[in-house]
Amino acid sequence: MSTLHLINRSPFSTNILQELAAGVSQDDHVLLVEDGVYAASGTLLHALPEGIELWALEEDCVSRGVTSSDTSKMVDMAGFVALTATTHRTVSWF
Amino acid sequence: MVSQGLTYALMVQGSPYSQQASHSALRFAEALPAQGHRVAAVFFYHDGVYNAASMMTPPRDEPHLLERWRALYQTQQCELLVCVASAVRRGLLDEGEARRHGHSHPTLEAPFEMTGLGQLMQAALHHDRLITFAP
Amino acid sequence: MDSKSILVIVRHPPHGSSWVREGLETALVGAALGQPPTLLFSGDGVLALLAHQQRGALGQKGSAAMLEGLSLYDIEPLWYDQRSLEDRGLAVDQLMSGCQQACIADMIAKHDVVMSF
Numbered sequence: 001m002s003t004l005h006l007i008n009r010s011p012f013s014t015n016i017l018q019e020l021a022a023g024v025s026q027d028d029h030v031l032l033v034e035d036g037v038y039a040a041s042g043t044l045l046h047a048l049p050e051g052i053e054l055w056a057l058e059e060d061c062v063s064r065g066v067t068s069s070d071t072s073k074m075v076d077m078a079g080f081v082a083l084t085a086t087t088h089r090t091v092s093w094f
Numbered sequence: 095m096v097s098q099g100l101t102y103a104l105m106v107q108g109s110p111y112s113q114q115a116s117h118s119a120l121r122f123a124e125a126l127p128a129q130g131h132r133v134a135a136v137f138f139y140h141d142g143v144y145n146a147a148s149m150m151t152p153p154r155d156e157p158h159l160l161e162r163w164r165a166l167y168q169t170q171q172c173e174l175l176v177c178v179a180s181a182v183r184r185g186l187l188d189e190g191e192a193r194r195h196g197h198s199h200p201t202l203e204a205p206f207e208m209t210g211l212g213q214l215m216q217a218a219l220h221h222d223r224l225i226t227f228a229p
Numbered sequence: 230m231d232s233k234s235i236l237v238i239v240r241h242p243p244h245g246s247s248w249v250r251e252g253l254e255t256a257l258v259g260a261a262l263g264q265p266p267t268l269l270f271s272g273d274g275v276l277a278l279l280a281h282q283q284r285g286a287l288g289q290k291g292s293a294a295m296l297e298g299l300s301l302y303d304i305e306p307l308w309y310d311q312r313s314l315e316d317r318g319l320a321v322d323q324l325m326s327g328c329q330q331a332c333i334a335d336m337i338a339k340h341d342v343v344m345s346f
Contacts, residue, residue: 003337008114008228019240019272022312023333034114059121077125084223085100085131091343093240094228105344140251179254211258218342219233219264226345 002027004087007036008094011044016093021047023091029083031075032056037066045071055083101134102126103217108229109141110159111152116145119227120162127170135173135217136163137209141229143181146174146206167205175209175217176202235259235266236340238333239274244285249277249292252346253299260302266344268299269336271310275317278309278324293325300327308336 005028011017017039024030030052032039039045040056048054054072057080061067068074075083084090104123108115123133138145150160167174182191185201188208192200202208218224237256241248252268259266270278277292284291299305308331314321321328337343 001338003343006226008118015272019313019333022310023271023337025334025338033118077121078128080122081125081129081131084102084225085129089337089341089343090223090225091238091337092226092228092345094345140247180251211255212262214255215235215259215262215264218235218344224342224344228345 001088002029004028004083004090005030006090006092007032007039008034008092010035011039017044017047020093021049023093024048024052026051027053029053029055029087031080031083032072033060033080035064037061037064040066040069040072055079100131100222101220102131103135103137103214103221103224104133105137105139105214105224105226106142106145107140108227109144110147110150111156112141113229115142115227115229116159117157119225120159120166122225122227123166123170123172132170133166133172134170134221135175135213136166137175137177137214137217138206139177139180139214141180141184142227143176143184143186146176146181146186146202148201148203148206164205173213173217174206175213176206177214178208178210181208232264233341234339235264236269236336236343237266238269238271238343238345239277240270240272240345242273242276243282243292248346249274250290250295252344253292253295255344255346256299256304257295257302260299260304265303267308267336267340268304269308269310269331269333270313271333272313275309275313275319275324278307278328279319280323280325296325297327 189200239252243249282293306329
């Protein structure tokens, strides 16, 4: 019964990740999309608790020149769809 | 894959060409059939209602989002539901609303439909997933 | 109609945009259909709960008046995130009546559908 959390805003212009940290549960997934992928590098994702799977949408990373990091894994659009299917609900943070 | 053959409702709240939301929603919806799923309803709310502007005329070398929504309607038989309260405020009127408010031309046409928030709630309750694409 | 629990999260402040009004209208329609959603205010959304607000430019009807009427439609209490309140230097006695503290993670985990505004 886990949740997929979608982040589409740059974490440097909002404190969305801090708020997200209060909203995630063990085994949830966080997917960075659009300007959210700017969170993929840097240390802001470390604010999230342990036991959360972190993903970044590949096409939004590629278009922005964001390369993969140790903290999040790349997923393509098919992977995005799969994440919405295997989790129980999706929450968009914007 | 755990789940097969899910029906999806999408809520689009972002304005076309200003934000990536419409584009992301279309990319996502177009990727559903490959995994046996389909989009059953798209609900346009907030500035997302501009996606239904019937006179949308983007430059030729840019994606035509209105055409993409129409194509989605054709291929996945999804409802394209536009929040009437958000739309009328922003000048998007179907034939009935245009006539009712004394305007000569509608600015919203089929396959987009004017609906209320009840339809959003029905879509959220009836379909397997609701995904929000926000500005 | 299928029975699913719905959570409406409001994360934007009132007056400057239409998010609060749109979130509340969505919640009201759910109630009218016999499925009153849970309503949660988090982040800047807690600012919608401040007492003594006036009508503003965008919310012609004023979202405060809408909020006060929600209990008539079985949408109660008005759940808020304590940390968001504290971060903004606010305390619960500055909010309108009918507010109650929530844990966001638990709220999300126990609802089938989440709508964000």
